[in-house]
Amino acid sequence: MATAFRWLLRLFTLAAGLAIAALLLAYFLAARSLPDYDATVEVAGLSAPVEIVRDHANVPHIFGESDADVYFGLGFAHAQDRLWQILMLRRTAQGRLSELFGRRTFRIDELMRRLDIYNRAVRSVEVQDAATTAALEAYSAGINARLQQVNDEALGRGAPEFWLFSPEIAPWQPADSLALVKLMALRLSPHIAQEVRRARTSLLLPPERVADILPDSPGAGIAALPEYADLFPDVPRDTRVAEVMDPLAPFAALPFSGASNAWAADPSRSASGGTLLANDPHLGFSAPSIWYLARLELASGGVIGGSIPGMPALLVGRSERFGWGLTSSYLDDQDLYIEELDPDDDSRVRTPDGFRAMETRNSIIRVKDEPPVTITLQWTENGPVLPGHHFGLASVTPPGHVASLAWTALSPADTSLGAALALMRAQTVEEGLAAGAGYVAPSLNLTLADGDTIAMKTVGAMPRRDADHQTRGRIPAPGWIETNRWQGYFNYQANPEFVAPAGGILGNTNNKTVDRPFPLHVSYHWGDTQRVQRWRRLMQAREVHTRESFIEAQLDTVSYSARALLPLVAADLWFTGEAAPAGTPERLRQDALQLLADWNGEMSEHLPEPLIYAAWMRALQERLIRDELGAFAREFTHVEPVFIERVFRDVDGAGAWCDVIQSAAEESCTDVARAALDDALVWISETHGRALESLRWGDAHTVRHDHQVLGDVPGLGWIVNIRQSTSGGDQTLMRGLTSGRDPDPFLNVHGAGFRGVYDFADPDSSVFVIATGQSGHPLSRHYDDLGELWRRGEYIPMSLDPELARAAAVGVTTLRPR
Structure with a gap:
């Protein structure tokens, strides 16, 4: 017995020793790639020495x-800290993820090949101006030097x-950077999914009910659209739920498209x-x-951001003397x-x-541990043909038809990156507005400020549609009808522009910016109807603003939607009836209503009310739409405040949503609100407890x-x-x-992966922060060091003073010509 015990102990000790040795070896191998920030490196491709001073952050x-x-x-620094990220972005744009990850990412690669993003970027290299070409070549050389x-x-x-994956890496090319611009355009473009969603909804509901669940942003109405079933009578009424995209995908289902905040004040409104x-x-x-935060000392002056x-x-x-911010337009x-x-x-x-005949060619996708797959790419005169399994297109495509896409980012003459570089060299608002002319995609709202004035301009190519377009771009249209096709692009001067506003303040929260008739309308689908109301209140509450008041607005967690909806939804539920016995569902409902009655709408991470409110509104929308939309209701994953407001105000008969079609009784909106609150409290009790x-x-x-x-x-x-408890919500300025x-x-x-606030009365008092850390290496202390500051609403200095950067530098890298 003793001998057996000794052998077991020896085997256990050996196994433990081997495990520890394996962990130490893994740590050693992983740690080898941690950059040495205090080093002198001889590299090819430089004309003179370069110094990279890394400040305390x-x-x-x-x-x-x-x-x-x-x-x-910059290329060298990016490759030091984010090499894996850079190369995965390139693989995504090239449609080559499956070479590493197998069948899991095949659909992503297939779509990227069909959109032909990388080949379009290769063709765009030829149209860049000399300054952009030089920057692309030098940046590529920096990555390759690393x-x-x-x-x-x-x-x-x-x-x-x-x-863990193949270490084979091809040299970086200028086209790779241009492809990433197009990849970002795909991330920020919601209209494919929006058109499919509206078409599918219109197959299930009459037009007046479509206007409820997919409401237009407040403003002037539009002319009635043809019903989708009238355009394509053979489309089946499909309620299947579209697939949820893989986290590696460069695109996502609504509403995960672009969203941002930007605002500016001129000297008359600045303390x-x-x-x-x-x-x-x-x-x-x-x-x-x-x-990734960086500062560049260019011939035109220092830039940081x-x-x-x-x-x-x-x-x-x-x-x-000049600053610029971006929001999705x-x-x-x-x-x-x-x-x-x-x-x-x-x-x-x-x-x-x-x-x-369609333009046709084959493309081979290599898949890890499987034979290569050959797909046939097709292009019509309108754009690439997309298969039905992407974006739920099969549900809106009749037999004997295919779907194609027209999209500005597919231009082979894309000068968007050159416009971004020109913006960095700009010194005034006027020069910044001129630089925006080169943007093609993604379309953005540029918010600009120099020492004297402020401006906002929508940049990006704006398609020119015929006034007789059958669907006005809101749902898929017959591609063989001439009036449905794009008629080129509007001139840059047609893009919305706001310079030196009389009130001294301008901003954008992805809200509707203009109310112009089609086809100059810009969009029928906007990203915000709620945050802008809170922003307007905060901006108008002060005669003059400071850096601190702008930070306060950026971190504001009050939900305008909660303040507007709760009095409507709970109007007949507050303080009704006698107190219910403790431990009963009725008592739990009364306690929840009491908490909400005393709540100011602040979506603080430390409070219970935001969870009760959010769960209630989610359950309420589910009850309102489930019987009309069936399984398709699961695609409406986020509460639409304008929809709920229309229902409870009975706008254009929207109160009809409260009645359950399948039941004999006629339910009121109060009945549905009460039942939804009970649903929410049951869910909360099961997942978070009854207290x-x-x-x-x-x-x-x-x-x-x-x-x-x-x-x-x-x-x-x-x-x-990285996991962090956070405040905010879907409709707060500090959006989460x-x-x-x-x-x-x-x-x-x-949400906001980057925050920056700039004061041009004292530029070096400006501040910024990102949501994690500068390094992409999990063993680096800079992997998540900025994340806690970001979570607490803190910032780091955004100074162009080189001595301040050197004073607490974590290292200085010197690159010398070989």
Whole structure:
């Protein structure tokens, strides 16, 4: 017995020793790729030495003798900190993820090939101006210099992820950066999904009910549209739920498209006497963040702000005298077309001049551990043909037809990146407005400020549609009718522009910016109807603003929607009847209503009321639409406040949604509101407990910064994923968009990955922050060091003072010509 015990002990000790040795080896191999920020590196491609000073937050301040050398330094810094992220973005744009991840990402690769994004980027290289070409080439050389250093010095393959996946890396090319611009356009373009959703809804509901569940933004109405079933009588009434996209996908179902905030004040509305600018663009959260902070010392002066690794530009930021911010404009730059196939030859589609052959070619997708797959790419005169399994297109495409897409980002002459570089060189609002002329896609609202004035301009190509367009771009249209086709693009001067407003303040929360008749309408679908109401109140509450008041607005967590909806929905439920016995559902409902009656609408992570409100509104919308939409109701994952307001105000008969069609009784809106509150409280009791006062919104509204590849690997998730309790919600200025999907519908998955506030009376007092850290290396102390500041609503200095950067530098990298 003793002998057996001794052998078991020896075996256990050996196994433990081997496990520890394996962990130490894994740590050693992973740690090899941690950059040495205090190093001198000899590289090819420089004309003179470059200095990269990394301040206390690991923000690189890059100094060189020419702009090309500075862009080289930015490429080198991006590759030091975000090599894996850069290369995964490139693979996504190329449609080559399946080479690493197998069948899981095949649909993504297929769509990217069909859109032909990368080939379009290759063709766009030829149309760039000299300055842009020089920047792209120098930036590419910087990334490649880091790759060469990794190979020469055996630096752990450059990133720990490459120990799990193929370390073969092709050199970076200028076209790769242009492809990432198009990839961002895909992330920020909601109109494909919106057209399909509206078409599917119109197949199930009469037009007046479609106007309820998919309401127009407040403003002048539009002419009646033809019903989708009238255009295509053979389309089946399909209520199947479209597939949920893989987290690696560069696109997502509504409403995960672009959203952002930006506002500015001129000197007359600023306490400091200088202009003010605040900006926080919103994208899906990830670890690391999509944003990377940097400062570049160019010939035109220093610029500092947020970049996206893989692009040689600061997309948001400021110089000494000029600042710029971005919000998604929601300009309708996508149209879906239904193309009729020739019954005798399905390679031909109907056009205004008869049937014509589609442009066709094959593309081979290599899939890990499987044989390569050959797909046939087809293009009509309107654009690429998309298969029915993307975006739910099969549900709106009749037999004998296919769907195609017209989209501005598919231009082979895309100069958007050159416009971004020109914006960095601008010194005045006038120069910034001129730089915007080169933007093609994604369409954005530029908010600009110099020392004297402010402006906002929509940039990006605006399609010219015929006034007789059958659907006005709101639902898929017959592609063979000439009046449905694009008639080119409007001149840049037609894009909305607001310069030096009389009130001294302007801003955008993705709200409707203009109310112009079609086809100059810009869009029928906007990203916000709620946050703008709170923003307007905060801006008008002060005669003059400060940097601190702009920060306060950026971090505001009061829900205008909650303040507007609760008095409507609970009007007949407040304080009714006698107190119910403790422990009964009636008592729980009364306690919940009492909490909400005393609540000011603040979506604080520490309060129970936001969770009760959010669960109630979600359950209410589900009860209102389930019997009309059936399984399709699951696609309406987020509460639409305007819809609920229309129902409870009975706008144009919208109160009819309250009656359950399948029941004999006639339910009132109060009945539905009461039942929905009970539903919500049952759900809360099962998932968070019955003690309402001890609930915390932050426990449900946890932000998920997940590593998009390693985050699901057992044992690695707790190392690479970042979780934080957060305030805010779907309709607060400090927006934290919820997932809308069970089992965790209130997870915070989309919001402000970058925040910046600039005061041009004292530019070096400006501040900024990102949601994680600068490094993409999980073992780096800079992987998540900015995340806690971001969560608490704190910032770091955004200074162009080189001595301040050097004073607390974590390292200085010197690049010398080889």
